[in-house]
Amino acid sequence: MQTALLHCCGSLIGDAARVVARTIDAPAFMEQPLPIRVSHISSPPPFLKWAGGKRWLSDRIVELANSIAGKYIEPFLGGGAVFFALKPGEALLSDVNPELINAYRAIRSDPNKLYSLLRIHQARHSKEYYYSIRTYRPRCEYRKAARFIYLNRTCWNGLYRVNLSGQFNVPIGTKSAVLMPTDDWSALSALLNSVQLICGDFEDSIAQAKEGDLVFADPPYTVKHNLNGFIKYNDSLFSWCDQIRLRDALVSAKCRGARVIVTNANHESIRDLYRRHFRLESVVRESVLAGSPAHRGRYEELLIS
Numbered sequence: 516m517q518t519a520l521l522h523c524c525g526s527l528i529g530d531a532a533r534v535v536a537r538t539i540d541a542p543a544f545m546e547q548p549l550p551i552r553v554s555h556i557s558s559p560p561p562f563l564k565w566a567g568g569k570r571w572l573s574d575r576i577v578e579l580a581n582s583i584a585g586k587y588i589e590p591f592l593g594g595g596a597v598f599f600a601l602k603p604g605e606a607l608l609s610d611v612n613p614e615l616i617n618a619y620r621a622i623r624s625d626p627n628k629l630y631s632l633l634r635i636h637q638a639r640h641s642k643e644y645y646y647s648i649r650t651y652r653p654r655c656e657y658r659k660a661a662r663f664i665y666l667n668r669t670c671w672n673g674l675y676r677v678n679l680s681g682q683f684n685v686p687i688g689t690k691s692a693v694l695m696p697t698d699d700w701s702a703l704s705a706l707l708n709s710v711q712l713i714c715g716d717f718e719d720s721i722a723q724a725k726e727g728d729l730v731f732a733d734p735p736y737t738v739k740h741n742l743n744g745f746i747k748y749n750d751s752l753f754s755w756c757d758q759i760r761l762r763d764a765l766v767s768a769k770c771r772g773a774r775v776i777v778t779n780a781n782h783e784s785i786r787d788l789y790r791r792h793f794r795l796e797s798v799v800r801e802s803v804l805a806g807s808p809a810h811r812g813r814y815e816e817l818l819i820s
């Protein structure tokens with residue numbers, strides 16, 4: 516099995532880094548920028564800032580996906596960066612987070628209604644207002660969706676975290692823009708029009724994958740640690756058992772003739788989990804924040820296909 520090392524470097528323009536790819540052994544003059552895809556220019560950008568979002572890697576994933584004969588299935592939707600870059604004709608998008616799926620559904624059903632509710636949040640935004648909305652529990656699906664998007668855009672780092680009672684508990688962040696110049700709620704609605712949106716566990720949506728379909732799975736990252744001979748699992752809502760369950764579901768989908776692309780932590784335990792059935796690539800994101808080399812970030816992840 517050949518393991519290629521791919522570097523994805525870019526200056527951060529929002530989250531959309533320009534991606535340059537090269538194998539680790541290639542001479543520098545062979546470095547070629549990946550073609551900029553028209554889909555990035557013409558499709559609406561993700562409307563959520565989401566932890567672990569794959570906007571920075573979406574060109575590479577679009578390239579790997581090539582053309583999709585059947586349905587596109589994304590069981591860990593989050594901000595949907597890859598879905599928005601791919602714009603597949605037929606798609607099943609799912610996530611275990613009911614508020615997230617409700618927001619996608621609300622945009623699809625009535626983008627204008629959602630926009631008018633967001634305008635109200637924008638006009639009233641302040642520290643006091645943020646905390647009052649954080650404790651507010653609307654019953655109407657549109658108000659729930661507008662609250663979710665408002666909190667996502669104004670909370671600390673776009674983080675989504677709930678306490679044991681399921682209440683959102685992220686503090687206010689530094690950003691105050693509820694509406695952005697790049698928002699195009701009607702285009703989002705049109706794109707989601709023919710999409711199946713499901714709230715549930717990844718296994719249910721992956722079980723639907725058949726010959727010709729493409730599954731893109733971007734789960735929460737969990738790794739298995741081996742400390743002093745003891746196997747320790749890191750505490751996470753997505754356990755090591757879930758990682759095994761995911762691998763098994765993906766192997767079954769592959770056996771049924773579906774194509775599979777997965778991202779995960781580039782950790783020995785994850786490589787061991789996948790290497791028998793899939794091809795592994797290391798992908799590295801290097802970014803210089805605010806043009807300062809002192810704030811250089813380097814993130815290495817695994818691309819499995």
Ligand SMILES: C[S@@+](CC[C@H](N)C(=O)[O-])C[C@H]1O[C@@H](n2cnc3c(N)ncnc32)[C@H](O)[C@@H]1O
Pocket residue numbers: 565566567568569570590591592593594595596597609610611612715716717718733734735736753
């Ligand atoms: C890393 S994020 C996905 C980010 C996404 N690819 C993007 O570009 O924004 C992982 C997502 O998995 C979801 N998730 C966690 N456990 C899940 C489960 N058992 N089944 C389905 N989704 C799950 C979380 O709610 C979260 O939205």
